[in-house]
Amino acid sequence: MKVRILRLGHRYSRDRRISTHVGLVARAFGADELLMDVGDKQLEKTLSSIVREWGGEFRIKFIKNWKSYVRNFDGDKIHLTMYGINVNDCITSIRASAKDKLIIIGGQKVPSGLYGMVDYNVSLGGQPHSEVAALAVFLDRLFEGKELGREFNGRKRIIPQERGKMVIDG
Amino acid sequence: MKVRILRLGHRYSRDRRISTHVGLVARAFGADELLMDVGDKQLEKTLSSIVREWGGEFRIKFIKNWKSYVRNFDGDKIHLTMYGINVNDCITSIRASAKDKLIIIGGQKVPSGLYGMVDYNVSLGGQPHSEVAALAVFLDRLFEGKELGREFNGRKRIIPQERGKMVIDG
Numbered sequence: 564m565k566v567r568i569l570r571l572g573h574r575y576s577r578d579r580r581i582s583t584h585v586g587l588v589a590r591a592f593g594a595d596e597l598l599m600d601v602g603d604k605q606l607e608k609t610l611s612s613i614v615r616e617w618g619g620e621f622r623i624k625f626i627k628n629w630k631s632y633v634r635n636f637d638g639d640k641i642h643l644t645m646y647g648i649n650v651n652d653c654i655t656s657i658r659a660s661a662k663d664k665l666i667i668i669g670g671q672k673v674p675s676g677l678y679g680m681v682d683y684n685v686s687l688g689g690q691p692h693s694e695v696a697a698l699a700v701f702l703d704r705l706f707e708g709k710e711l712g713r714e715f716n717g718r719k720r721i722i723p724q725e726r727g728k729m730v731i732d733g
Numbered sequence: 734m735k736v737r738i739l740r741l742g743h744r745y746s747r748d749r750r751i752s753t754h755v756g757l758v759a760r761a762f763g764a765d766e767l768l769m770d771v772g773d774k775q776l777e778k779t780l781s782s783i784v785r786e787w788g789g790e791f792r793i794k795f796i797k798n799w800k801s802y803v804r805n806f807d808g809d810k811i812h813l814t815m816y817g818i819n820v821n822d823c824i825t826s827i828r829a830s831a832k833d834k835l836i837i838i839g840g841q842k843v844p845s846g847l848y849g850m851v852d853y854n855v856s857l858g859g860q861p862h863s864e865v866a867a868l869a870v871f872l873d874r875l876f877e878g879k880e881l882g883r884e885f886n887g888r889k890r891i892i893p894q895e896r897g898k899m900v901i902d903g
Contacts, residue, residue: 584863689891693754699866721859
């Protein structure tokens with residue numbers, strides 16, 4: 564099962580730090596690819612350098628026409644939104660399918676047509692919070708925590724410590 | 734069990750959006766209070782207005798001396814850090830205690846003394862990602878997903894929908 568994240572409506576310098584967190588979370592929590600409808604060279608550079616140092620196969624890609632991409636995606640399409648069905652009430656049925664997943668995260672304004680284009684509109688609680696948090700918790704639920712035990716085989720890696728830091732580099 | 738979040742090293746306009754997400758996530762995922770070692774009126778205003786509209790008892794507070802606060806905290810002190818023990822390997826023992834929790838999230842530079850001042854240094858995977866994600870997933874694990882079913886009794890609330898949006902206001 565491949566998992567792709569589609570981030571809509573990125574606004575360059577204003578959103579760069581949040582979009583960077585979205586990309587890092589996508590990678591660290593087991594997704595394969597970040598797709599953006601707005602290209603941002605700086606963001607691509609940051610994420611690529613993390614992959615070079617820390618490993619894994621994570622990619623970032625710009626797509627021109629996100630609507631046709633979503634329409635033609637062969638797999639389960641999941642839109643994360645505070646207005647959707649609580650993840651507690653739908654994660655079992657989402658996990659039951661082995662199909663590839665497309666997880667969509669909107670920006671400030673989500674085109675209302677999106678709600679009808681997907682298989683699931685999923686909320687991580689109906690309270691205002693953060694697309695970064697929504698993505699992380701959704702992926703953690705989807706993979707049932709196993710994603711945090713995954714090996715990335717990077718040049719850099721951390722040896723978990725009860726106190727202090729240990730990083731292997733090289 | 735009360736859960737407090739301590740956010741260290743906030744840097745005003747540079748960190749405001751990330752710290753806002755930290756505060757919103759703290760509230761939405763069931764924490765009672767956000768403590769900051771750096772006061773920020775704008776951030777306080779944003780979070781207070783969310784509480785007024787969306788309900789709950791969440792508070793934000795500035796503390797002058799975080800070291801003495803941590804030292805004197807009566808409960809389990811948990812520092813979220815990529816260098817710590819994987820949450821998968823310690824969450825059961827953390828959940829087993831009914832004591833209050835202080836969850837500490839560092840900024841860019843965490844004073845190295847912190848690692849020795851806490852009961853647990855916990856990683857949400859040893860990969861670079863996001864303090865917003867780390868906090869959300871940790872709270873979701875601590876409360877076992879039940880936090881997302883909580884009622885906030887706010888003026889505004891969302892009625893979950895399979896398609897589209899429904900917000901009650903008033």
